[in-house]
Structures are given as structure tokens and as C-alpha cells.
Amino acid sequence: xxxxxxxxxxxxxxVAGAPALAADLNVTVEIPKLTVAEYHKPYVAIWxxxxxxxxxxxxxxxWYDAGNKEDHGAKWLKDMRQWWRKAGREMTFPADGIxxxxxxxxxxxxVFAGSKGALKALKPGQYNLVVEAAREVGGHEAVRVPFSWGxxxxxxxxxxxxxxxxVTVSVK
Amino acid sequence: xxxxxxxxxxxxxxxxxxxxLAAEAHRGWLLPAxxxxxxxxxxxxxxxxxxxxxxxxxxxxxxxxxxxxxxxDGAADKIQNxxxxxxxxxxxxxxxxxxxxxxxxxxxxxMASWTENGEVKRFRGSAExxxxxxxxxxxxxxxxxMANRNETFVTRDKPSAGxxxxxxxxxxxxxxxxxxDVVAAEPATFKFVLDGKPAADLEVTFIPGGARWRASPGxxxxxxxxxxxxxxxxxxxxxxxxxxxxRSGETGRGPGGPGMGGPGGPGGAPQGPVQPLAGNxxxxxxxxxxxxxxx
Numbered sequence: 001x002x003x004x005x006x007x008x009x010x011x012x013x014x015v016a017g018a019p020a021l022a023a024d025l026n027v028t029v030e031i032p033k034l035t036v037a038e039y040h041k042p043y044v045a046i047w048x049x050x051x052x053x054x055x056x057x058x059x060x061x062x063w064y065d066a067g068n069k070e071d072h073g074a075k076w077l078k079d080m081r082q083w084w085r086k087a088g089r090e091m092t093f094p095a096d097g098i099x100x101x102x103x104x105x106x107x108x109x110x111v112f113a114g115s116k117g118a119l120k121a122l123k124p125g126q127y128n129l130v131v132e133a134a135r136e137v138g139g140h141e142a143v144r145v146p147f148s149w150g151x152x153x154x155x156x157x158x159x160x161x162x163x164x165x166x167v168t169v170s171v172k
Numbered sequence: 173x174x175x176x177x178x179x180x181x182x183x184x185x186x187x188x189x190x191x192x193l194a195a196e197a198h199r200g201w202l203l204p205a206x207x208x209x210x211x212x213x214x215x216x217x218x219x220x221x222x223x224x225x226x227x228x229x230x231x232x233x234x235x236x237x238x239x240x241x242x243x244x245d246g247a248a249d250k251i252q253n254x255x256x257x258x259x260x261x262x263x264x265x266x267x268x269x270x271x272x273x274x275x276x277x278x279x280x281x282x283m284a285s286w287t288e289n290g291e292v293k294r295f296r297g298s299a300e301x302x303x304x305x306x307x308x309x310x311x312x313x314x315x316x317x318m319a320n321r322n323e324t325f326v327t328r329d330k331p332s333a334g335x336x337x338x339x340x341x342x343x344x345x346x347x348x349x350x351x352x353d354v355v356a357a358e359p360a361t362f363k364f365v366l367d368g369k370p371a372a373d374l375e376v377t378f379i380p381g382g383a384r385w386r387a388s389p390g391x392x393x394x395x396x397x398x399x400x401x402x403x404x405x406x407x408x409x410x411x412x413x414x415x416x417x418x419r420s421g422e423t424g425r426g427p428g429g430p431g432m433g434g435p436g437g438p439g440g441a442p443q444g445p446v447q448p449l450a451g452n453x454x455x456x457x458x459x460x461x462x463x464x465x466x467x
């Protein structure tokens with residue numbers, strides 16, 4: 001019974017051309033505390049990837065130094081290289097609902113509403129949530145966590161090796 | 173044309189003529205510090221040199237007078253802050269518009285011989301001067317045409333194709349993959365055209381930079397198909413020197429070769445009777461520096 005209801009929901013979504021799901025995407029990103037001589041908080045792009053062809057299916061958040069007087073932070077957006085190539089360079093910055101300030105070390109709890117932005121138009125299916133970090137005079141790392149959009153699911157997580165700690169994703 | 177620009181044009185042709193005669197190991201390059209940039213405050217700095225090892229300036233600077241820039245809209249732009257040192261030149265390009273910029277040198281030159289009033293005449297210079305100075309329908313006219321092109325590409329924000337249209341002269345790269353969108357270990361495709369037509373069966377060599385720290389050159393050689401297209405995969409991220417050359421007919425080397433006469437015609441040191449060229453020929457070379465981005 002439950003199964004047929006969700007199937008109907010899917011059918012309805014397909015007809016409407018957009019998912020009727022109002023679920024949210026809960027993401028926790030751990031920015032590691034690094035003991036280095038010169039520390040700058042990382043630039044971070046949080047985006048959705050189609051696993052089949054590695055294309056971008058939307059950008060959820062970009063943390064950068066938009067307040068920089070000289071270049072408005074745009075100069076270093078390219079350093080989040082995968083996101084830049086697949087999505088960022090098509091966008092205009094600052095981007096409403098996406099641009100944000102860089103964040104301090106520690107777990108960053110985020111909730112992306114299914115009714116807004118990239119998630120609003122996201123069709124049900126399998127995706128990767130990509131958290132990509134680039135740090136001034138530091139390294140670059142992208143962490144991918146698979147998730148299923150269209151129904152609530154168990155949290156999944158993956159861990160970075162250097163520039164990112166644990167990334168946990170759940171659809172609620 | 174002012175006297176000064178004329179001198180520069182002659183100098184540029186002189187460099188172009190001298191290049192193919194120099195040892196093959198001398199490689200000209202325009203090396204940008206970045207090929208991918210973001211934001212409207214973007215500038216890029218470029219090194220320009222002729223060297224043996226890639227990309228270490230160890231031989232001669234490339235002169236900056238002949239360096240041209242095409243902006244994303246295909247309109248001419250400019251280099252700034254040019255300076256030439258012992259081994260390399262440097263200059264900057266301000267990326268005022270989003271899209272792909274082409275930074276390049278290009279020369280088209282001609283060597284010719286013909287007979288006029290029973291005397292052998294020789295010409296050597298730019299294609300434009302050839303049309304002006306060599307009489308149309310000259311008797312026994314033989315020509316060796318030389319085209320040399322050396323390029324690099326830089327993209328601010330989203331790549332574009334406006335600067336990349338071929339001119340139809342010499343050997344040129346026509347992007348299928350934008351040259352700033354090549355990623356290590358991912359297949360990419362370029363197309364080559366000779367005088368605007370597909371350059372089939374052309375060998376294209378990709379040589380990675382950083383030669384000093386590698387025991388072998390690590391070059392990748394591929395051949396174009398009938399449509400002039402070549403699919404290639406560069407193994408490692410980094411800057412690559414791309415080269416392809418076409419030669420047919422006479423090269424002008426050897427007796428009666430380019431040693432005869434100076435640019436613009438006779439006037440070189442007397443060295444016996446002027447010899448006609450042995451036949452017609454063409455040589456065209458294409459060089460570029462591209463980046464294979466880290467995946």
C-alpha cells in the first residue's frame with residue numbers, strides 16, 4: 001500500500017514536471033581544524049552531481065570571501081576546480097541563496113529546503129552530494145556522498161583526508 | 173605603414189624565417205601562468221621564450237612586438253607591461269571580458285624566384301609584400317610558402333569560441349574541446365586545418381613541461397583522421413607544448429636556399445650568380461601551449 005502511494009506520488013511529479021516532494025536535504029560538513037603556519041578558512045562549494053556522467057545537477061552553497069574589496073572573492077572561485085568547470089563558471093556571483101561567507105573549523109549543520117533553489121527542480125533519483133574545498137596556501141579536496149532524492153533515506157557519510165572531515169547527508 | 177611598424181614587420185618575418193632553420197630542439201612558447209581564471213578583475217601574466225627544455229627559458233627570449241591578442245568577441249586586444257630579458261619576455265593581458273582569449277604570433281612568408289629580362293630574381297618576405305613586389309604572371313615563378321603560428325589560450329569564466337575561428341592561412345587548430353577545457357586522463361578532441369581545409373594524417377605531438385625532473389620526454393604522439401580531427405588523452409595534469417608541422421615540395425634548404433638575398437629581395441652579400449628555387453613548396457607549423465587540468 002505504501003509502495004503504491006509513493007509510486008503515485010512519483011507519477012504525479014512526472015506529470016507536473018517537478019517533484020512534489022517537500023523533503024529537505026540535511027548536510028553536515030566538518031571543516032577540520034588545521035595546525036598550519038598560515039591558516040585561511042577554505043572556500044567551499046556544495047553541489048549535486050549526476051553520478052552517471054559526472055555533470056552538475058545544481059549548486060546548493062558557495063562559501064567564499066564575497067566581501068573582499070579587491071576582487072569580491074571571485075578570483076579564487078576557480079580553485080574549486082570541479083565545481084567551477086561543471087557549474088560555477090555558468091553562474092553569476094554573488095548568487096542569491098547560494099553565496100555565503102567562509103566558515104570556521106567545526107561541524108557545520110546545513111538544511112537545504114526541497115522547496116527552494118536547485119532542489120526545487122531536482123528530479124527524483126540517485127545523486128552525489130559533492131563538498132569541494134580549496135584553501136589559500138593549502139590544498140584542494142572533494143568529498144562525494146551518494147543520496148537518493150525523492151524519498152526519505154538513512155544518512156550516508158564519507159570522510160575527507162585533508163581539507164574536509166566527515167560529510168553526512170540525509171533526506172528528511 | 174609607418175617606418176617603425178614596417179621595420180617591426182620585417183623583423184617579425186625575419187624571426188619567422190629564422191625559426192625553422194634553427195635547431196629543431198629550439199621550441200618557441202607562450203606560457204600563461206593560468207589558463208582558467210574567474211572574476212572581472214582578472215589579469216594573466218605570460219612568459220614568452222624559445223628554449224630547449226620545456227618550459228625553462230634557456231636560449232632566447234621571444235620578441236613581444238609580434239604578439240597578438242584576440243578577445244572573446246574575436247576583436248583584437250593588447251598585451252601590457254611587456255619586457256624582454258636575456259632569456260625570456262614577459263607581458264600581461266587584462267581579461268576585461270568573460271570568455272576565451274587567444275594570445276599568439278602568426279607569420280606568413282614567401283620565398284620566390286622568377287625570370288625577368290633573362291635574369292633570375294629572388295624574393296623573400298611577407299605574403300603581403302610578395303603580392304606587391306613580385307609581378308603577376310612572372311616567368312618561371314616558383315614559390316615556397318611558409319606559415320608559422322604559435323598560440324596559447326586563457327579563459328575567464330565561461331569558455332567561448334569567438335577568438336578561435338581559423339583564418340584559413342597555414343596550419344591552425346580548430347577546437348572541438350575548448351583548449352582551456354582539457355582535463356588530464358579525460359579524452360579531448362582538436363581539429364587541424366591547413367589553409368582552411370582538414371589536415372588529414374597529420375602527426376601532432378604533445379610534450380609535457382617539467383622536463384628537468386623527468387628522465388624521458390614523456391611525449392604523446394597522435395595522428396589526425398581524414399577530417400583533420402584528433403582525439404587524445406593527456407596522462408598527467410600540467411602544461412603541454414603542442415606541435416604539428418606540414419612540409420611538401422621544396423623546403424628551400426640547400427643550394428639556392430634561404431641563404432640567398434635578404435628579406436625583401438636581393439641585397440644580401442654577393443655570393444655568385446642568383447640561383448632559382450628548385451621548385452614549389454610549402455611548410456606550415458603550428459605550436460601551442462595548453463594545460464591539462466587536474467581532474
